[in-house]
Amino acid sequence: MSPDDPMLPVAYRVEKVTKETRDTFTLVTRRVDRAPRHAFEPGQFSMLYVCAVGELPISISGDTADKQNLTYTVRSVGQVTNQLVSLGVGDTLGVRGPFGVPWPVEEARGKDVVVVAGGIGLAPLRPVLYHILRRREEYGRLVLLYGARSPQDQLFRKELTQWSQAPESRVLTTVDYGGVNWHGHVGVVTTMFRYVRLRPERTIAMVCGPEIMMRFVARELETRGVERSQIRVSMERNMKCGCGFCGHCQYGPDFICKDGPVFSYDRIQSRMEAYEI
Amino acid sequence: MESLERIIAEQPFVEGLESYYLQLLVGCARNVVFEAGHTVFREGEEAHEFYLLRHGKVAIEIHAPQRPPIVVETLADGDVLGWSWLIPPHHWRFTARAVTQVRAIALDGKCLRTKCEANHDLGYELLKRFADIMSRRVDAARYQVIDVYGGGVNQ
Numbered sequence: 478m479s480p481d482d483p484m485l486p487v488a489y490r491v492e493k494v495t496k497e498t499r500d501t502f503t504l505v506t507r508r509v510d511r512a513p514r515h516a517f518e519p520g521q522f523s524m525l526y527v528c529a530v531g532e533l534p535i536s537i538s539g540d541t542a543d544k545q546n547l548t549y550t551v552r553s554v555g556q557v558t559n560q561l562v563s564l565g566v567g568d569t570l571g572v573r574g575p576f577g578v579p580w581p582v583e584e585a586r587g588k589d590v591v592v593v594a595g596g597i598g599l600a601p602l603r604p605v606l607y608h609i610l611r612r613r614e615e616y617g618r619l620v621l622l623y624g625a626r627s628p629q630d631q632l633f634r635k636e637l638t639q640w641s642q643a644p645e646s647r648v649l650t651t652v653d654y655g656g657v658n659w660h661g662h663v664g665v666v667t668t669m670f671r672y673v674r675l676r677p678e679r680t681i682a683m684v685c686g687p688e689i690m691m692r693f694v695a696r697e698l699e700t701r702g703v704e705r706s707q708i709r710v711s712m713e714r715n716m717k718c719g720c721g722f723c724g725h726c727q728y729g730p731d732f733i734c735k736d737g738p739v740f741s742y743d744r745i746q747s748r749m750e751a752y753e754i
Numbered sequence: 755m756e757s758l759e760r761i762i763a764e765q766p767f768v769e770g771l772e773s774y775y776l777q778l779l780v781g782c783a784r785n786v787v788f789e790a791g792h793t794v795f796r797e798g799e800e801a802h803e804f805y806l807l808r809h810g811k812v813a814i815e816i817h818a819p820q821r822p823p824i825v826v827e828t829l830a831d832g833d834v835l836g837w838s839w840l841i842p843p844h845h846w847r848f849t850a851r852a853v854t855q856v857r858a859i860a861l862d863g864k865c866l867r868t869k870c871e872a873n874h875d876l877g878y879e880l881l882k883r884f885a886d887i888m889s890r891r892v893d894a895a896r897y898q899v900i901d902v903y904g905g906g907v908n909q
Contacts, residue, residue: 598901627904655825655896660853663813663828665897668890671766672830693893704907 483720486526486627487515488570491564494544497632501552501597501689502562503538507545509569514547519604520540520739524719525549525566526571531557534716534734536601541608547572550600550632576719578739580605581709585681589617590704591673593694594667595624595686601711602685602740606636610643619646620673624666624690627654647673666690667697668720677702683739685711689727692749695742712737712745729754758783765806766832767883775876780895786858788812790812794835794850801838801846803860807831810856815849826898827891828853839863839883 496502508514515523517537526532539548553562564570582605590609594602597650610617617718625631631650637675641648649669651662662669666686675698682698691710698708714726714733721735729748731737748754759780762768768776772900786805788794795801797817805812811830826848829835835858840845844863870877 502768624903626901630903651828653901653903655828657813657822658827659825660811660829661829662811665827665894667897668827668894671832689897689900690902694895 483573483576484718484737486524486532486573488569489547489572489578491566491568491570491590494564494566495729497550500562500629500738501550501556501630503550504561504564505539505546506570506572507547514545515572515575517541517547517575517604519582519608520580520601521575521577522716522719522738523549523572523574523599525548525551525557525561526573526714527557527560528569528571530560532571532573532717533557533561533712534576534719535561535709536738538600538603539679541604542611550597550603552597554597564589570583574719576734576736580711580739581681582608585609586684587617587679589680591620591622591675591680591682591698593622593666593682593684593686593698595690596626596630597632597643598684598686599623600644600713603633603636605683610640610646613644617645617679618676619643620675621646621648621719622666622669622673623648623650623671624686625650625652628656628659628661630689649673665693666694670697670701674700675703677704680707682708682712684708688712688749695746695749705746706741708742709739710742710749711739721741758785758859760816761785762806765859767806767887775879778869778873778876779861779866782862782869783859784862786860787858788852788856788858790852790854792852792856794852794856797846797847797849801836801844802863804834804836804839804863806859807833807835808857808859811853811856812856813851813853815851817849818890823849823851825865827894829873834887835890836883838885839867841872842900 488509490509492507493505522534522536524532524536535549538550551561553559655663684694716734717723717725719734721732726733813825814827
């Protein structure tokens with residue numbers, strides 16, 4: 478039995494659990510057999526297996542520089558995720574992967590990077606932010622636009638503050654519903670583009686969130702002169718095998734698990750607007 | 755000291771506007787400052803101005819009985835606040851409250867309406883610009899009511 482077989486889960490133990498919001502938790506996990514953790518790139522996902530419950534694709538939200546742990550941020554929305562967020566320190570889970578096409582962090586070198594995240598979509602983009610902030614001088618301006626449902630639903634609040642203080646970086650957050658005591662922005666994430674000045678000819682954008690939100694954001698980026706080929710979105714469908722064998726996540730001619738989840742917008746724009754897919 | 759014309763000319767709302775039209779706007783404009791917590795205008799009141807926000811943040815609120823006001827949107831630097839001055843019966847539909855100290859240019863709606871009636875080219879220019887703002891805000895409001903983060907989302 479090889480631990481590298483993509484079809485066989487490897488046992489990881491939960492080392493730390495952080496409650497991010499009322500329904501979203503971050504799990505830091507480490508291999509039980511003490512072997513090096515699976516190598517991954519920003520934007521890739523693992524298949525997480527909860528014994529006797531099921532398996533789900535979850536993006537890695539941790540830092541590639543953390544050579545011991547794999548970190549996942551999970552929102553409780555169904556049977557498997559309910560179990561995942563119930564895991565405590567010392568509990569084990571199965572991990573397959575990582576799988577999928579990562580964010581284009583190498584291609585982005587030397588360019589301005591616009592990261593647009595909605596809701597839990599910030600989790601798959603967090604490794605990109607870690608990567609760029611660690612190599613700040615190798616990239617142009619960094620803009621993060623983050624939209625959440627309410628102030629209580631914002632992820633990684635402390636880090637958002639830290640990231641906003643990095644050189645040549647702009648972090649703007651907004652919520653769809655804010656109370657009178659909320660002093661931040663209220664409005665959907667696309668409205669935040671009004672407050673940033675893009676240099677479209679040298680900009681690459683990475684977008685992750687609900688598909689409707691990504692469509693609106695991509696249109697806004699296009700309106701502001703960013704080429705479709707310079708817009709990347711992270712798609713989600715019903716992934717099962719993670720390797721392109723089973724066909725559950727077929728998306729037109731592509732399999733999300735193998736050809737994605739990160740796609741160039743020019744490749745999938747027509748599919749994103751099709752009612753039938 | 756910066757002239758009012760130069761300050762207005764820096765606002766995104768008037769980008770590309772001919773100097774002659776800009777002069778007409780300046781004749782109806784004045785500088786204003788609102789402290790945090792100040793009500794800029796209140797739902798139902800007569801709408802006789804609109805504002806070009808220079809610095810600060812304004813919350814657009816809907817009053818609801820027996821509960822705190824609902825903030826539907828915030829506006830900030832470079833945004834335009836208010837279009838009820840343009841549309842009869844010229845009463846504010848929402849309440850606007852300064853979240854932070856706000857520095858803005860107030861434009862007298864009655865003065866501008868008179869100028870627009872006398873000069874339809876100016877009126878058309880302003881209408882095009884307000885139509886663009888309204889269209890964007892309607893798009894944003896539609897997207898907001900979908901409540902995209904409420905259901906299944908990308909992980």
